[in-house]
Amino acid sequence: MKYIVILLLAAFVSNAQIRKEQLDLMPWPQNINLTSGTFMLTKQFKVNITGNSDARLFIGTTNFLRRLDSRTGLFLGQEYVTKINEFPEAELLINCGRKGKVGLNEDESYQLSIVSGKITLNATNDLGALHGLETLLQLMQNNGTSFYFPAVEITDSPRFTWRGLMIDAARHFQPVDVIKRNLNAMASMKMNVFHWHLVDDQGWRIEIKKHPKLTQLASDGDYYTQEEIKNIVKYADERGIMVVPEIDIPGHASALLSVYPEIGSKQSVGMPYTVGRRSGIYDSALDPTNPKTYQLLGEIFDEVCPLFTSKYFHIGGDENNGKEWNANPAIEEFKKGNKITSNHDLQTYFNMKLIPMLKKHDKRLMGWEEIMTKDMSKDAIIHAWRGGNEGVTPGGALITAAKNGYNTILSNGYYIDLMLSVDGHYLNDPLPKNIALSPEEKARILGGEAAMWSELVTPLNIDSRIWPRTAAIAERLWSNDTITDLNSMHRRLKVISSRLEEVGVMHIRxxxxxxxxxxxxxxxxxxxxxxxxxxxxxxxxxxxxxxxxxxxxxxxxxxxxxxxxxxxxxxxxxxxxxxxxxxxxxxxxxxxxxxxxxxxxxxxxxxxxxxxxxxxxxxxxxxxxxxxxxxxxxxxxxxxxxxxxxxxxxxxxxxxxxxxxxxxxxxxxxxxxx
Amino acid sequence: MKYIVILLLAAFVSNAQIRKEQLDLMPWPQNINLTSGTFMLTKQFKVNITGNSDARLFIGTTNFLRRLDSRTGLFLGQEYVTKINEFPEAELLINCGRKGKVGLNEDESYQLSIVSGKITLNATNDLGALHGLETLLQLMQNNGTSFYFPAVEITDSPRFTWRGLMIDAARHFQPVDVIKRNLNAMASMKMNVFHWHLVDDQGWRIEIKKHPKLTQLASDGDYYTQEEIKNIVKYADERGIMVVPEIDIPGHASALLSVYPEIGSKQSVGMPYTVGRRSGIYDSALDPTNPKTYQLLGEIFDEVCPLFTSKYFHIGGDENNGKEWNANPAIEEFKKGNKITSNHDLQTYFNMKLIPMLKKHDKRLMGWEEIMTKDMSKDAIIHAWRGGNEGVTPGGALITAAKNGYNTILSNGYYIDLMLSVDGHYLNDPLPKNIALSPEEKARILGGEAAMWSELVTPLNIDSRIWPRTAAIAERLWSNDTITDLNSMHRRLKVISSRLEEVGVMHIRxxxxxxxxxxxxxxxxxxxxxxxxxxxxxxxxxxxxxxxxxxxxxxxxxxxxxxxxxxxxxxxxxxxxxxxxxxxxxxxxxxxxxxxxxxxxxxxxxxxxxxxxxxxxxxxxxxxxxxxxxxxxxxxxxxxxxxxxxxxxxxxxxxxxxxxxxxxxxxxxxxxxx
Known part of the structure; x- marks a missing residue:
């Protein structure tokens, strides 16, 4: 006879009062007050929206209804939510005052109240309301025959304003459906920044209409059309997520230079660049002394910037090893002539040229920590990533940046491609209690970002590299810094892992x-x-x-x-x-x-x-x-x-x-x- | 101790001689001659292409290499195939004379020869070569440590020129990735026509730039952009598949009429049309007496036709119940005035108006069998679908059409949404041995098409409704009519079901x-x-x-x-x-x-x-x-x-x-x- 191990992923519960520590919430809300009673879910369940709302909340509420329905099999009758105040007698009332602005420092708070027969969700704007709907889905309980919510009062808001996930779509291309299901998962974990690493040595992944050769010759047919990018930006916005594009320059440029070798720094034109086929750091670098470099980049920015609604544009700037610059006498000459004493300063010279090109499109430059030199504009955002592997203090650049007047975010400690235990990521706090920073300096630490580099991920295995572990990072960036219990995190992460299937994540299947x-x-x-x-x-x-x-x-x-x-x-x-x-x-x-x-x-x-x-x-x-x-x-x-x-x-x-x-x-x- | 049932889906084989009936080929080739010996697959395996080839075969060969690699984990060294004669010493030699033309009556034959150390694939054109590569992948065997091919001589070509799958993307929208993975699966089963049912009562799924309201108001946000459609047509062409679009008119028009009620046949304007939310046959029908109907359709065809390279355009034409026409005095008046005695003839009047609109774009009209009336142009293709459920002889329209001089294809017996056993589909022959038709009439029977209506399928379950069973239909349409052994079909279908995961089909996961x-x-x-x-x-x-x-x-x-x-x-x-x-x-x-x-x-x-x-x-x-x-x-x-x-x-x-x-x-x- 077959022996079955019954995995009680969701602990068996009767309708009896649940305890707070049994809830499977992630990220853990700021305040939870369980009261007595339950809200029973039935086929008649409906939602009503009041206040100033628009498409984003309508779409979000429709998606909420579908997920509730697919989990419960109730065949709920409410179809597509398209207007306010459609069912004033509905059991779930959502009210929000205005449309939220996807981006930094927006109010993302919400208040959720559940009593028998009535659920009330209030938020300043629709972004908070979407977060509240995710919490509501996580609150759902069941016994052997019904689904219900426990009576509870929750007030919640994020600790950090930048709660990001970076996906490298350059080394291994990640098609639109991979991006979309990850955006769904991010939204379910209340994350709000998708950092899209779009080009690297191994591929140029953005359609550039003025320069079609970039994708014809350097993408192997795997790239995003401009329409697809706009579509993804819209899809992300509907989920409260800002999309920050990255064009990694002046290093990591083999794909770009395989098409336009004339703006590369290689001394001899007899040594062409090729699209990278392997991992590792390549020497290839743009020539910062060549006016054509800036002309091409300007033309690229002119096409790429308008595709994104975010105010931030990531220009990479990491791991330029300077070998090609050192080996090129003309570049050495240029440095001398311009009193530039190091390659680092030469890169700053290069970066500073990009700022007005981006400003033209109302974008602020951000880059990996190597862009931070004494002459770098204070307007730039510094993305701290290096640590022991690179021979520096882990995340040290975050502190330095905050002290030097830069806004900054942390990815060191959140490199999920290292395949380390989630425990380390979870306990890695961008603002640990004992940090020696003034309040102004602390305020410059915007948050953090999980980094999914794609040397070893394809659409088949990427989900299991990102999820469920990134949910623990999401909790670090959203929840109170006192929420650090590893056992609780592991218990909840197991349930969250199952729930992520609901939004399309493919890690299990x-x-x-x-x-x-x-x-x-x-x-x-x-x-x-x-x-x-x-x-x-x-x-x-x-x-x-x-x-x-x-x-x-x-x-x-x-x-x-x-x-x-x-x-x-x-x-x-x-x-x-x-x-x-x-x-x-x-x-x-x-x-x-x-x-x-x-x-x-x-x-x-x-x-x-x-x-x-x-x-x-x-x-x-x-x-x-x-x-x-x-x-x-x-x-x-x-x-x-x-x-x-x-x-x-x-x-x-x-x-x-x-x-x-x-x-x-x-x-x-x-x-x-x- | 755990008890494991070892499912020997692929029977264990040593390198010893395999018997023909142990091969897991589907559709079964016309001629197979197993010789002695094997071809061992190693990390050094390479492909060389000669003759007149272009992107289609290069892409197909690259995909072949990736599938071989993912199944064997060999990390083959050959990267993207982009030119002919790159590795003259390669073990697999592909030669084809010219680029094939995706469409009907093209030569799709191939000859495959495997001996120890050398595989030769010859074809008149690249379409045949792609089929040969699929056969080669199906021939692969393994023991406990290696992968190999048996020595064999195969000559193969299809019995019918129309081997299709229809997907209804209107009732439940099926996103681009669903379509693409089904195209992959079709190609692996040597199918060559994808019939795309794009609009119906429940949704309008094509972006029309001149009429943006169609998708704004009648798609719930679920539709294909024109760029996506072009991209899918290209993707299909790369796999040797012709895409035939369907705009189902004059019935099945609720979505269209919810946006443009003025061209509907409803008598009173006070009864608006709405997008269908349920299954079943709706009464809504375009008004064939209104010039505005043809103006709008012309504008739609002008945008839709150029997106497709196929010469065939499916205008539906099924299940117009005539209720709205009967109830509308103006339409009744028009019939009298024009000596049109039946709704059927009125629909022919309507259909005949469409022919020049399509001809303008070099398209031939095709439609479901109801379009066949005495005045219908012989240039139209008749799509036979009705049977016992509709109170007529199953597939009778196929015979009538062939006798009446129409080219025709069969879907009756291939309705996979009926959830009937695959046995019936498999034994359903468009041209049974005893059929009473002249050779000319027989030649008009072009083939058949599996029909996946989507009342009860979503992207989550559609794969398991289409696959693996459609592979048996593919065999019916490709292989010799003597290949009818049900046990053999079931045995092979089990293996094919597993192999379909390789091309992305999600029926198992x-x-x-x-x-x-x-x-x-x-x-x-x-x-x-x-x-x-x-x-x-x-x-x-x-x-x-x-x-x-x-x-x-x-x-x-x-x-x-x-x-x-x-x-x-x-x-x-x-x-x-x-x-x-x-x-x-x-x-x-x-x-x-x-x-x-x-x-x-x-x-x-x-x-x-x-x-x-x-x-x-x-x-x-x-x-x-x-x-x-x-x-x-x-x-x-x-x-x-x-x-x-x-x-x-x-x-x-x-x-x-x-x-x-x-x-x-x-x-x-x-x-x-x-």
Missing amino acids: NKEVILRNITNHQDTRALNDFTNICEPLKNYKRNGGGKKYFMYSPLTLFADACTADASDAYDFNKAVNQYLENKSPENQIVVTSFFRKWIAMNNDLIALSANAPLIQPVLLMSNNLSMISKQLLLAIEEKQNIDKKALNELLEQLTIRNSADVELAVYASLKRLL | NKEVILRNITNHQDTRALNDFTNICEPLKNYKRNGGGKKYFMYSPLTLFADACTADASDAYDFNKAVNQYLENKSPENQIVVTSFFRKWIAMNNDLIALSANAPLIQPVLLMSNNLSMISKQLLLAIEEKQNIDKKALNELLEQLTIRNSADVELAVYASLKRLL
Whole structure:
């Protein structure tokens, strides 16, 4: 008979009073006051909007109704919301005073009140109202037969005004549907800035009508048309999200220079630029001494700026290694003639030329922290990103920028492509309590941004790299700085992960696609079990200096099915901690059940591998783990003496890099058991 | 210990000689000659193209390389194919003489030869070469460590020139990504016509620049821009697929008339038209006596025709019930004045006015069979669709059309939205052997088209309604008419279903999404087991005359997770047949294992339902099935006397319509066991 593990992702609840800590809210609201009673959801449920509202709230409310309906199967009768005051007797009343302005420092607060039979959502403007609707969806409970909301009073507003996600659509192109489902997910986590990294060494992704060659020659056919960009900006605006485009210059310019080598800094014209096919930092840089450089950039900005409604334009500015500038005598000459003593200052010279080009379109320049030099305009926004990997104090540029009078945002600590645990991202506060800044300086720290670089992500695996972990970053940027309990965060993140499917995120379903490919469409359960204790190599170790994968290589392997924060590893590590504290039979059985699972898993993987070449690379690890598990079972259950040295050797073998490109996330706990 | 059922979807093969009937080809090629030996696939694999080729084959070959790479994880080194004769020493040589013309009656043949170390693909033009690459991908085999192709000689070409799929994007809008992944799937099944049903009572889905109100007022924001349409036409052309647009007139016009009621046939202007929100046939019809009708249609055609490269334009013409015409005295007057004696003839009058409007853009008119009247131009293509449901001989119009001198295609028997078994579609031949037609008449039967009407499909469930079953229709239209073995078709269809994931089809992954929603993100296995013996109500019974669901209702329920041809039901029915023929212990155990599975399933569903209201509607059926299973176990295994009458009553209860909107696909076999 089949044995079912019933995963009570949402804890069973009767209509009895729920406790605050049982709510699955993320980001956690500023004030929650649970009162008594419940609001029962029925087929008759309707919404009425009053105040000054327009399309954004109508669309948002319609989407809210559809999501409520798809989750409950109630076939609600209210169709498309298109006007105010349509159903004055409705059970959900939304009132907001005016249309919000998507951008920084707008009031995003809301007040939500639920009592039996009536829900009231008030907000200064529609942006706050949209946030309130997301909270309402997260509040929904159910028993075995009905859906309902607990009676509650919530007042809420964000801590930071910049709560962003950056997606690199240049290295691996991300089609419109990928962007849209991520915008949906961002809105559900109350994030409000989508930073769109649109060009890099590996591709030029924006249609430029005056320069069609840019996409003809440097996009491999993968780019956004201007219409698509405008459409996405509108789609984001409907969800309260500002879109900040990035054109990364003067470095990261191989794609641009492959089309217009004449504005590159290479000394010899006999060495053409080509579109990058691998990861890593390229030397290619625009020539800041060439007037043609600025003419072309001006023409590009003239087309790109009007596509976006945001006041901010990101010009990149990172990782220009200066090699081409140093090697070019004419550029060296120019520096001398203009009393420019460093490449950094030369880059500032370049950046300052961009400011008026952007100002013409009412845009403010922002850039990665390297743009911050003594002559840089105070009007620029500094995007802090570097840390230990780059040999500097993590996020140090954020503090320096705030002290030097710049508005600034933090991405160091939010690099989700590093595949590190969500715990670190969650506890990474742009404004820690003990920070030595004046109130004015603190006010310049606008918030932060998760950064999804795309060397190793395709439309198939990108969702599982961004979600659900970015929800924890969203909470850091929205909620009170006292909300730091990791256990609570992990518990809620599990539920949020499920809920993200509702808005179209594909992290769960696409993992199954990868597993089916690896198993050659055999049963995926054993392989799935293994993904739950393995994590992709961290800190850019997977792609060995950018040499292993090409940008056009599909990513459909075991490491692509694995994620950071492997779920069983999290549970096993907890179980080992408890067992080592107290070797009770109950604690022992939790630990040993994992060993049994892994022994069975290994047997299954061996059986499956007879018809699935892609399983071969993981067999070495699963075999070792199975042998270790057997020995530990003997030691723990039978109190047998085992050969600890041999076992340690087996365990250490698990740390040797192998072709599966993952690390065993239970390694440390196993080591502690030995 | 966990018990794993290893689903050997692809039978295990060593490198030993494979037999022809083990190949998983679909549609089955005209000639296959397996020789001895194999071609081993390695990381060094490359392709070279010679002859006269251009972008279409370059893109197709690049896509081929990516699919090969994603399936094998080999990280092939060849990047984007952009020119001929790049790697003369490559292992795969493709040669084709010229660029093919997407459309009817083009040569689509190819010859594929595989020997150890060398693959040769020859075709008259690139369309045939693309088909050959699909066959090659289907030929791939593997053992436990490698991927390889069997040595083989194949010559192949299609039986019919029109192998189509229609998608209704009007009733439920289907975004660009849904269309694109279906085009990928069509190409993989060598289908060559995408018929795009773009407008209907429930929505106007094409941007018309001169008449922006059409999408502003009658699309709920869900429509294709002209740029998107051009982009899809190009995408289809790259895959050898012609796109035939349909603007359905003069009936099915509620959306159009909600914007321009003045060209409607309603007698009183005080009864406005509205966009349809439900299924069913609407009365609304354009006024064929009003010159403004033709002026507007002309303006629409002037914008829509140039977006498409196809020579054919579908004007619908179906299901105009004539009620508005009959009720309008001015129209009755017009008929008398023009000696038009029937509404049918009035519609011909209307249709004939469209012909020059289309001819202006070099398009030929086609329409559903109702357009065929004695005065209709012989230049029109007749699309046969009606059958028993409409009280006529199934597909009779196809024969009549061929006899009357019209080119014609068949959709009767290919209505995949009826949720009938694939067997019927598969055996439905547009040109059965015994057909009483002359060779000239036969030649007018161009082929057929699967029809995916979208009353009950959304982007979430549409894939599982179209695929894999449409692959069987593709085989009917491509392969020799002697290829009719149902067992072989079912065996191959299972493999093809898995392979369709490779091109982006979401039928498998999106089913899991629906199951997770129903179970409230608990374990989905029991519910999945139940979907494998239940099928959605057939023949439009699900939506009770169009009254149950609105067009904006999400479809996320049990019936949406179920499909026609429930897989376990297929296996159970087979097992019962075998058992009734021979009550051997082996045959008995196959049958009784199903009963055990269903008893366990029911227990699991009851447990899950405590936290999942959406499971409630299926419990009645699963409970009954469990009780029946228990009784049958007693009868079969313990030879106990059971109360057959009570059991029969239980069984008959299963046929009563309940809120789960499905039927139990094992009902007939259970009845036979009693």
